[in-house]
Amino acid sequence: xxxxxxxxxxxxxxxxxxxxxxxxxxxxxxxxxxxxxxxxxxxxxxxxxxxxxxxxxxxxxxxxxxxxxxxxxxxxxxxxxxxxxxxxxxxxxxxxxxxxxxxxxxxxxxxxxxxxxxxxxxxxxxxxxxxxxxxxxxxxxxxxxxxxxxxxxxxxxxxxxxxxxxxxxxxxxxxxxxxxxxxxxxxxxxxxxxxxxxxxxxxxxxxxxxxxxxxxxxxxxxxxxxxxxxxxxxxxxxxx
Numbered sequence: 001x002x003x004x005x006x007x008x009x010x011x012x013x014x015x016x017x018x019x020x021x022x023x024x025x026x027x028x029x030x031x032x033x034x035x036x037x038x039x040x041x042x043x044x045x046x047x048x049x050x051x052x053x054x055x056x057x058x059x060x061x062x063x064x065x066x067x068x069x070x071x072x073x074x075x076x077x078x079x080x081x082x083x084x085x086x087x088x089x090x091x092x093x094x095x096x097x098x099x100x101x102x103x104x105x106x107x108x109x110x111x112x113x114x115x116x117x118x119x120x121x122x123x124x125x126x127x128x129x130x131x132x133x134x135x136x137x138x139x140x141x142x143x144x145x146x147x148x149x150x151x152x153x154x155x156x157x158x159x160x161x162x163x164x165x166x167x168x169x170x171x172x173x174x175x176x177x178x179x180x181x182x183x184x185x186x187x188x189x190x191x192x193x194x195x196x197x198x199x200x201x202x203x204x205x206x207x208x209x210x211x212x213x214x215x216x217x218x219x220x221x222x223x224x225x226x227x228x229x230x231x232x233x234x235x236x237x238x239x240x
Contacts, residue, residue: 011116013091018114019053021091025084026051032060032108034080034097037237038130041179044073049105056110059103072099073106081236082108083229090229091116092236117232124148125177125227130234135210136174137187147177149224151211155195157204164189164208175212180226185214 013021026048035043046060062073075097084091092115095108126146127133133144135154142154152175156164166189173187191209194202215223 012113013116015056018110019051019056021114021116022051022058022110023053025086025091026058028086030084030086031063032058033083033085034075034108036075036078037081040130040233042074044075046106058108058110059100060106060108062106073097076106080108081233083233085225085229089116090225090232092232094236115232115236117228123228123231125231128234130237131230132176132178134176135184135187136176137170144175145207147175147227149212149220149227151190151209153207153209155205155207158194158206160208161192161206164192164206166190166192175223177226177230180222182215182219182223184212187212 029047032046032048033043034046045063047063049059049061051058076099078097079094080097082093082095093110094112095110097106097108099106124146125131125133125148127144133147133152135142135144135152142156144152144154146153168189170187171185173184175182175184187210189208190211193207195205195207197203
């Protein structure tokens with residue numbers, strides 16, 4: 001089966017390029033976000049301390065204040081997924097996450113491919129068991145089938161055909177992508193079509209495609225970054 005969230009711009013870096021990138025991000029103190037497969041909601045953020053090129057080991061310090069330093073990370077001695085957000089680029093990798101008692105730092109050993117990709121505004125993210133998409137319109141929440149920075153499509157019962165006629169506009173709608181949420185100032189219905197069941201018969205539901213507008217630059221960039229990040233994470237999950 002083809003992965004609907006697979007991206008053609010998801011590339012693997014060579015070791016020498018990887019080492020250069022990691023050293024740059026370590027020097028810039030770019031946060032490293034780590035989590036267990038299927039548990040993005042419990043992701044932990046770490047600050048890079050230094051990078052040992054010879055052993056391909058990144059040393060990290062936990063972020064989270066005194067409580068985190070006392071309780072320690074729940075990721076210790078487990079294989080984790082890692083995301084390194086850097087401006088318009090995002091890096092991903094996986095590897096064993098351990099704790100060094102002598103230096104009192106966590107460390108990540110790079111034993112797998114190191115991926116890079118650019119943000120794409122036109123990328124469309126599809127829902128699945130790991131990606132929860134919802135749109136709240138007039139205080140009613142609808143399950144979203146896919147979303148991009150410019151719009152989304154969601155399903156609703158056929159009794160909503162008049163309510164969501166093509167051309168109808170709705171103000172201040174709430175979009176949710178897993179834990180991320182943002183307000184969409186204006187949502188406009190641009191298309192609708194009947195949803196069919198596995199036998200090709202009408203299911204009683206209709207799909208509605210809407211466009212987004214009115215977002216300020218900061219929110220627009222955050223939405224684009226979130227969509228691209230979730231898509232890349234989904235691809236990483238399928239590779240490990």
